[in-house]
Amino acid sequence: MSRIAYVDGRYVRHANACVHIEDRGYQFADAVYEVWSVFNGRLADTQGHLDRLDRSLNELRIETPMTRPALLVVLYEVIRRNRIKDGMVYLQVSRGAAPRDHFFPAGVKPTLVITARSVDRKVAAAKAETGIKVITQPDIRWGRCDIKTVGLLPNVLAKQAAKDAGASDVLFVDSEGFITEGGSANAYIVDQAGVIRTRSLTANILAGITRAQLLKILGSTDIQVKEEAFSVAQALGAKEVFVTAATSLVMPIVDIDGHKIADGKPGPVATALRAAYIENAIANA
Numbered sequence: 001m002s003r004i005a006y007v008d009g010r011y012v013r014h015a016n017a018c019v020h021i022e023d024r025g026y027q028f029a030d031a032v033y034e035v036w037s038v039f040n041g042r043l044a045d046t047q048g049h050l051d052r053l054d055r056s057l058n059e060l061r062i063e064t065p066m067t068r069p070a071l072l073v074v075l076y077e078v079i080r081r082n083r084i085k086d087g088m089v090y091l092q093v094s095r096g097a098a099p100r101d102h103f104f105p106a107g108v109k110p111t112l113v114i115t116a117r118s119v120d121r122k123v124a125a126a127k128a129e130t131g132i133k134v135i136t137q138p139d140i141r142w143g144r145c146d147i148k149t150v151g152l153l154p155n156v157l158a159k160q161a162a163k164d165a166g167a168s169d170v171l172f173v174d175s176e177g178f179i180t181e182g183g184s185a186n187a188y189i190v191d192q193a194g195v196i197r198t199r200s201l202t203a204n205i206l207a208g209i210t211r212a213q214l215l216k217i218l219g220s221t222d223i224q225v226k227e228e229a230f231s232v233a234q235a236l237g238a239k240e241v242f243v244t245a246a247t248s249l250v251m252p253i254v255d256i257d258g259h260k261i262a263d264g265k266p267g268p269v270a271t272a273l274r275a276a277y278i279e280n281a282i283a284n285a
């Protein structure tokens with residue numbers, strides 16, 4: 001079965017899907033995106049991602065490509081046409097195609113692209129059972145990481161450095177030695193007092209939708225959460241370290257820069273939270 005993509009009003013074969021060479025997403029990274037996980041053919045955290053998409057578009061003054069109900073129809077049509085049961089949906093909106101000029105073009109419609117792919121949840125589950133290794137990298141990104149733009153070159157370079165070092169992700173570190181977030185995920189520690197720490201959203205990070213759901217889930221437990229910065233040293237001395245994203249859900253980190261976290265195995269908090277997140281996502285999808 002061939003994969004199908006949605007490109008500006010048409011469902012086309014994924015292999016033939018394309019946008020114009022002067023699309024501003026291509027030339028200026030003048031575009032935003034969203035990624036949903038799909039459980040049993042249903043989008044997880046649907047509204048949260050749509051709300052963040054609206055916010056990203058508003059911040060950059062990119063026109064909304066279509067109404068929310070229409071967008072949902074297209075999102076589900078892409079899921080249906082690709083027969084996705086468990087997988088991911090990727091959506092990208094650029095400011096549109098126009099002769100190259102830094103100024104916003106007038107009268108140009110945004111370009112909307114949606115793709116989907118299946119994910120083998122067993123592979124992800126196996127990864128979560130062993131946990132992942134990460135390296136730290138200086139956070140050289142721009143000052144508006146709250147906007148989910150496709151300008152991801154620092155993330156790409158950092159993640160490739162991780163791969164080259166035999167790790168699977170990075171933890172970005174600011175100039176004061178505090179961890180900001182992962183290469184494509186929010187970051188957390190469980191400190192020695194059992195408190196979960198994660199950086200505050202006021203500090204130039206992406207407001208993860210998985211993060212928001214997780215904090216909601218944690219609200220009904222007796223685990224204490226502090227939205228406070230934590231340093232690399234605190235992460236190295238933590239009981240547990242983990243990241244969250246629509247792609248990796250809740251992923252334990254067992255090694256940072258070659259130093260084992262605790263006994264080098266995923267801890268009980270991250271493991272329980274992963275199960276709780278998935279259960280909640282399926283129930284609410």
Ligand code: PDD
Pocket residue numbers: 035181182183184185186206207208209210211244245246247
């Ligand atoms: N990335 N921080 C960054 C820098 C991210 O790129 C992401 C997600 C997150 C987590 O956000 P959410 O929980 O809403 O997925 C945090 C997506 C998955 C990606 O780039 O593929």
